Structure formats: structure tokens, C-alpha cells
Amino acid sequence: MPTLVSHPDEVKVISRRFGQGAANIDKYIELDGYKAVQQAIAEGPEWIINTMKASGLRGRGGAGFPTGLKWSFVPKQSEKPKYVLVNGDESEPGTCKDHVIFREDPHAVIEGTMIAGLAIGSKLGFIYLRGEYRYLLKIVEKAVADAYARGFLGKNIFGTGVDFDIITQSGAGAYEVGEESALMESLEGKRGVPRIKPPFPAVVGLYGGPTVINNAETIANAPHILLMGGEAYAKLGTERNGGTRLFGISGHVERPGVYELPMGYSLRKAIYEVAGGIKDGKKLKAVVPGGASCPVLTADEIDVGLDFDQMAKAGTMLGSGGIVVLDDTVSIVEFALRTIAFYQHESCGWCIPCREGTDWIKKTLTRVYQGGGNKKDVDNVQYLAENMMGRTFCPLGDAAAMPTLGFVKKFRKEFEDYIEGHKAGTPIITVQQLVGAGH
Amino acid sequence: MSEVANTIFSPELAARFDHLVTIYPMRRSALVPMLLYAQDEVGYVSDAVVTEIAQRIGLLELDVRNVLSYYSMLRTKPAGKYNVQVCTNISCMLRGGYEILDHCKAKLGIGHKEVTKDGVFSLEEVECIGACCWAPAMQVNYDFHDNLTTIKVDEIIETYRAGQGKDVK
Ligand SMILES: Cc1cc2nc3c(=O)[nH]c(=O)nc-3n(C[C@H](O)[C@H](O)[C@H](O)COP(=O)(O)O)c2cc1C
Ligand code: SF4
Ligand code: FES
Numbered sequence: 037m038p039t040l041v042s043h044p045d046e047v048k049v050i051s052r053r054f055g056q057g058a059a060n061i062d063k064y065i066e067l068d069g070y071k072a073v074q075q076a077i078a079e080g081p082e083w084i085i086n087t088m089k090a091s092g093l094r095g096r097g098g099a100g101f102p103t104g105l106k107w108s109f110v111p112k113q114s115e116k117p118k119y120v121l122v123n124g125d126e127s128e129p130g131t132c133k134d135h136v137i138f139r140e141d142p143h144a145v146i147e148g149t150m151i152a153g154l155a156i157g158s159k160l161g162f163i164y165l166r167g168e169y170r171y172l173l174k175i176v177e178k179a180v181a182d183a184y185a186r187g188f189l190g191k192n193i194f195g196t197g198v199d200f201d202i203i204t205q206s207g208a209g210a211y212e213v214g215e216e217s218a219l220m221e222s223l224e225g226k227r228g229v230p231r232i233k234p235p236f237p238a239v240v241g242l243y244g245g246p247t248v249i250n251n252a253e254t255i256a257n258a259p260h261i262l263l264m265g266g267e268a269y270a271k272l273g274t275e276r277n278g279g280t281r282l283f284g285i286s287g288h289v290e291r292p293g294v295y296e297l298p299m300g301y302s303l304r305k306a307i308y309e310v311a312g313g314i315k316d317g318k319k320l321k322a323v324v325p326g327g328a329s330c331p332v333l334t335a336d337e338i339d340v341g342l343d344f345d346q347m348a349k350a351g352t353m354l355g356s357g358g359i360v361v362l363d364d365t366v367s368i369v370e371f372a373l374r375t376i377a378f379y380q381h382e383s384c385g386w387c388i389p390c391r392e393g394t395d396w397i398k399k400t401l402t403r404v405y406q407g408g409g410n411k412k413d414v415d416n417v418q419y420l421a422e423n424m425m426g427r428t429f430c431p432l433g434d435a436a437a438m439p440t441l442g443f444v445k446k447f448r449k450e451f452e453d454y455i456e457g458h459k460a461g462t463p464i465i466t467v468q469q470l471v472g473a474g475h
Numbered sequence: 476m477s478e479v480a481n482t483i484f485s486p487e488l489a490a491r492f493d494h495l496v497t498i499y500p501m502r503r504s505a506l507v508p509m510l511l512y513a514q515d516e517v518g519y520v521s522d523a524v525v526t527e528i529a530q531r532i533g534l535l536e537l538d539v540r541n542v543l544s545y546y547s548m549l550r551t552k553p554a555g556k557y558n559v560q561v562c563t564n565i566s567c568m569l570r571g572g573y574e575i576l577d578h579c580k581a582k583l584g585i586g587h588k589e590v591t592k593d594g595v596f597s598l599e600e601v602e603c604i605g606a607c608c609w610a611p612a613m614q615v616n617y618d619f620h621d622n623l624t625t626i627k628v629d630e631i632i633e634t635y636r637a638g639q640g641k642d643v644k
Contacts, residue, residue, distance in 0.1 A: 037619055039609060117500070129564040129603035160500075167511055167548045168604050170617035203498055206508040209548030211602065225503035225532070227545040243500045286566035286607040293608050328565055328603075358607060360566055374568055378602055384545075 038136050041293030043310045047272055047280045049260050050253065051296040054140040059175055061182040064143040070188055072259035073150045077196050084155040088258065090266025092278020096133075097123055097214075097251030098327070098356050099431075100344040103258075107248055109238040110156040116245035120152045120161035121223070121237075124252040125207060125214035127166055128327035129378055130358030133282035134252040136294045138165065138172040141256065142179040146189075148255035150200050151262065156248050160201050163252075164223060167208040177204050211382035215430050216249045218384070229384045230430035253282055273299030277343035281357055285311040288318065288363040300341040307338065307361055318363040322447075326355025328375050329435035331442030332368075352442070369454045372443040373401040379436030390433035393424040397440055404451070407458035414451045418444045483523050488516050492531055502532050506542055510549055518553045547602075555590045555597030557635045559583070560614045563600055566607035571623075575611045576600055578625045582632060595636065615640060 040055045048054075058064045076084050089104030110118060122145060126134040137145060149161035163180075165173045180202050183189045191199050205223055212218050213228035220242045222228035241247025257279065261269045270278035277299040283306060286292045290312030297306060303325065307313070314320050320335040325342075331352040333340070340350045347354040362371065380394035397420050404413050417440060424437040444451060484492065491512070495505040506528070513524045520543055529536045543549050561579055563572040580586055583596050590597040606612035609621030613628075618641050620631050634640045 037609070037621065038606075039622070126605050127603060130566050130607050131603075132605045132607045132609070135605045166605065167546070168614060168617070171619070205504075206511055208507050208511045208546035210546050222507060223504055224501060225506035225542065227542055229545075284608045286610055287569040292610070324565070358566075360569070360607070362569065366569065371565065371568075374563070374565055378564060381602060 038132075038139060039293070040136075040140075041291055041295065043291075043295055045301070045305070045310055046296050047298050048296050049264070049269070049272070049280050050137070050144070050257055050282060051140075051294075052260070053144070054136065058141045058143065059139070059179060061143060061179065061186065064141075068263060069143050069259075070147055070194075072262040073147050073154070073188075074194055074196075076151050076154050076262055077194065077198055081155050081157065084151060084262065087262055087266040088155070090270060091257075091261045092266075092270040092273060092276060093254065093257055093261060094277060094344060095251055096253035096257075096281060096357065098128070098329075098353075100354060103250065103254055106238065106250070107152065107155045109236075110246045110248055111239065112157065114157075114246050116243070117160065118156050118158035118246045119242045119248075120149050120156070120158050120255075121216075121219065121242060121247055121249040122149055122161065122163040122252055122255050123214060123216065123219055123249055124163060124165040124169070125211075125219060126169070126252070126356075127211040127214050127382075128329065128356045128358060129375075130284065130286060130324060130327045130360040131356040132284050132286075133294050133357055135169065135172065136282070137252055137256050138169065138176055142172075142176045143183070144256040144259055145176065145252055146179055146183055146202060148258040149202055150189075150193075151258040152248055152250065152255060153200050154198070156246070158248070159199050160203070162203050162205050162223060162242070164205045164207060164219060166213075167206050170206070173204060173206055180204055210384075211378075212384045212430070212432060215432065218430070219249065220247065227384075229386055232429065274341065274343050274346075276345060281342075283342065284358045285361065286358065287361040288315045288366075289313065289361045290315055297342065299343040300346065303333075303340050303342055303359070304338045306342065306359060311361070314361070314363050316363075318365065320361065321364040321366055322362045322368070324358075324360040324362070324439070326353050327358040328360075328378060329353070329439055330355045331438050332446060334446055353438075367454070368443055368447040368450050369401065369405050372440065372447075373398070373405050375439050375443075376401060376436060379432065383432060383436070384430075387428045387433065389424045389427045390436065393420050393433065394436050396420050397436075404455060404458075409451075409455040409458065411452055411455055413455065414444055414448055483521075483527060484513065484516060488512060496532060503534065506532055506534070506539065507546065510539075510543060510546075514549060519550050521551075553590070553594075554599075556595050557615050557640065558597045558599065559632070560599045560601040560604065562602070562604045562606070562610070562612050562614075564603035564607075566603070567610040567612055570610040572611040574625065575613065575623050575628060578628055579613075579632075582629065596632070 093103045094100040213222045217231035218228040237247045380398040385391045421437040421440040529539045561576040612621040
């Protein structure tokens, strides 16, 4: 059960209602709830999209695509119905922020879905939660039912002549389903494997209709942005990175938790001040800054601002905002193995570089970890990961390769020392032997 | 009134399914949640569940099995009454997730994906369950338990053993 934390440096926009019982519709309304959507109905799609563009909000699901722009890509005229799809699959290891939103402020997700629907001319939205979040699904289902009971959803919402419906949906366990096209497949009752792009979801999405798909945090930001104004929201963050975002800080810190910080906030301060520093007075070793797929930063690389551009410049990613902190007792070999084991488990198996690559990396690191490694293994792992990059249908292949490359490049010596220290006399296994000759 | 002769589900679940297939632009969209809800009631996705869901949606059984095999939460064998799922992914691992898993193994006397003889508990090592900031964490059925210590795990397991644990479905 999420324990709510807070820190004076937080700037509370999306977390403004946390801890106040806003899952209750009356409380939500009392705290300005359902005002933004009524304003959105009055002002119309162009105003909504312009406000979202002005806010500088970038998607909170990982890739950081500008939300206003995404919404503007949906064709105005369409023969097929248009849809809004809220991605609440939240399966990136290290990430648990949407969990808190669904629990503390489910109506913000509902209201945001309605706003996105108005912006693109859709009458039906879906809120898809991972199967494990059943208790949260119940909270969201209740919130949706309450909104229907008030006439906020359904036909003629708020007596304005506008119709909008929301369907809540449950997954059944598959990381890959968080990928947007795989999510649509899953929602259509199929195996959650990705679709080939183009066409992009904005043009051909769910049931073949134009679809906006956004992360739950992105969507939940929309009502706040409309209420405070796009420019005011943008000003909270940095250039090209508007606003604030929820960061989950986990691992070896004194006060792990989900905190709302302005975009561009110092990673060092997030770890040492907001999250109270390294647990038990130990030393920092490394940080995985935005969920498991983001390349690791070493202890001397944390003077960087938490926004999409600064993190990219630092050679890593802001990702899903899940900051995982490692103290100096952690074995990077073990940590890298645990990371790749996840991606190997979750590969949908469609493309060879991802299916075979994750498997070979895992097998190699397993052997290294078990003491049977050879120095050549570090090169092998790097070679395998490099050959996965950009060669797969969906970004899961990259998501597996990127952290692997980060670990072996930045901690090569540790891998080599580990192998040296665990000499077990196993013969050299070459890359050719590993991947099979002639492939 | 049920569209399909209901043989295995409770009247409540059957009614829910009757409704579920009507709300989507495409009936098939109900498949994944239906499999999950059926599993919650029956304990696993049995052959009979597959047959009936296929009929309710109007799919081939093969289609249903094809989807069923993709999702890790769906199982074709019974689990324990209380399915203990311990996360050992990165955030949990850093805060003792493996110790929690080992402790559960020892305490319950079973390994990964095994069921206790009395059928009360089953155990699984799982990937991140979205409770990273409250690590180490586990789920018992759909209940989250976090900031775990081995002492806390003992208490939780005893509560379930005594039939007093929450059992959210
Ligand atoms: C393998 C994989 C898993 C993903 N998992 C999630 C997820 O759990 N939640 C999420 O919002 N986005 C996830 N994404 C990103 C989505 O594909 C998509 O970019 C995002 O939902 C778009 O929303 P945004 O623009 O609001 O960020 C994942 C992407 C990949 C490649
Ligand atoms: S990259 Fe991996 S997960 Fe994505 S389509 Fe290929 S095999 Fe499937
Ligand atoms: S890593 Fe265990 S819940 Fe996320």
C-alpha cells in the first residue's frame, strides 16, 4: 500500500490532491474536480490542444513525446470512431508512480481522458490497468461509476449535449503490453504483440480508428494544465520540458517514495535531499535514472538535471521517472544479470535479435555470475547488445540492450575483476560459438 | 438471462460476462479480463473455462488458448487458495527481495510455482509489481504487502493461514 511521503522541494501539481481522499467524487469536486472538463467543453478542441502545446507537457510513459502535438496529429475527419487509450500498464521495473495516481486521484485520470477525448473528437475512452493492479481497478471502476451517476459520463454530459463513455480494462500480466501497439492488440483480445508501424495509432489505432494513447500520468496532468494555463505550467519546468513530474525514488535511499519535482531538478538533490541520502550512511555507487531500461549513471555523473534533454545529453534517459539508487555494496554483475533476466522473460519472441539476444546475454551473465566466466564474455555481451540496438520491431529490444551496454561500458573493470576473482577455468566461448556460426 | 448455458460460473459472474461482451466495439475485447475473472473464481483456467469463454465470445477454443498462453498471470493449473507472489526485480532485490523469497520458500516448504500439500498456499517469484518505492514487496492474490521484513512476512502468512487475510478479487 503506497505510503505517501513529501518534501519541501516538491512542487505539487499532479499530487495536489494526494492524501486527501480525492477518490471520493465529492472530495474531488471540492478540490476543483471536473471544472477543467467543463471549461474544455465550452472552449473547444483548438483551445485544449493549444493549451496543452503551450504547457510543454511531454509524455510520462517513457519516450517523452510532446502531448499537445500528439493530440493534434489525430485527423479531424474520420470515418471510423476515434478513441482515447490510457496506458496504466506500468510494468517498467523501478516505476510505481501511476500506482499512486490511481489510488489517490482516480478522477483526475477520468477527467483527463474526457479532455483528451474532447480534443480529438472521440466519444469513447479506455483506461487499461495491468492485471496485478486489481485493487486499483476497483477504485477506478468505482470512480467511473460515480461519474456516471452524476451525469459526468454517458450521454449529454453536464447537460451540454456532448457524449462520452469510459471503459475500464484489465490486463493479465505482460510487460510488452505497455508498448502502445501491443496494448491495442491486448485490448482487442489478442496476444499482446506489437504492430508494425506505420501506420501510427493516431491514424490507425484501436479497432482501426484514430487513437490517442497516453500514459496515465500524462492524462492526469491535463485537467491541472487547463486550470492553471499552459504557460504557467510550462514555467514550472525547463525549456522544452514543461511542468513537474512524479519521480519514484527507490533502492538504497533513506526515504524511498514517489515525489513530485519540477522538470530539470537536480538528480543529486533528488537523491541526497529529497530521498534523504544513501541508506545507512553508505556510499553511492550508481543510479538507474528512469526505470530499468535506462543506462546507468555512476556516482560522479549525478550532477544532471532531471529532464528529457539533459538526461539524453548525459547519455541516458528520463524514461518513466523511476530512479533506482545503488549503494557500493551492490555487485553490478548481479544487478546487470537481474536486469537482463527481466527483459529475456518479457520478450514476446517475435524478432530474433530480441528473443535470442536477451537469452544469450542472460546465459552469458549467468555463467559469469556463477563463476565460470571468461574475460572475453564482457566483449561478447557488448557485441550482442550492440547488435540488438535498432534491429527489432518494437523498442523492447533497445530497452534490453541499452542498460546492458551501460553496465558493461561503465563497469567493465568490475566485470573483469569479478571474472578474475571467480576463475573456474572454463574455456573461452567466442561470439561465433555463442550466436552460432553462419548467422 | 444468460446467452449461453452457464455451467461453471456463479450467477453473478455469468451476469457480469453477459454484460462485458456487450460494452466493447468488438466482443473479443472482453477476452483477457474474462479469462482473469474466470480464473479468480474457478482457481485456474480449466478446459471447461476455455470452452465456455470461447462460446460466450464466439471464438474458436484455439483462439482462446493462443491468448491464454501469452499472459503470465493466467494459469492452466490450480494455484493455492492464497497465491504468494514475491518480487525480486531490481528495486526489491536491492532491499532484500531474494531474502524474502527464500524465507517464503523455507516457511511454506515449497518452491517457485509450487503449491503446499493442503492447497492453502502457492508461491511464485514475480517480476516488478509496481510497488518499487515500498520495496521489498509481495502480492497475496491481489493484496499488496510492502516494506517487508521476514518477521512481517511471518505475520502476513499466519493471518492468511488463519483465514483472516484480505482476499481482494
Ligand atoms: C516494452 C515497452 C513497454 C512500455 N510500457 C509502458 C507502460 O507500462 N506504461 C506507459 O505509459 N508506457 C509504456 N511504454 C510506452 C508506450 O509505448 C507509449 O509510448 C506511451 O504510453 C505513450 O504515452 P505518453 O506519450 O503519455 O508517454 C512502453 C513502451 C515499450 C516499448
Ligand atoms: S523487440 Fe522483443 S518484444 Fe519487441 S517485438 Fe521484437 S521480440 Fe517482441
Ligand atoms: S521492483 Fe519490486 S515492485 Fe518494482
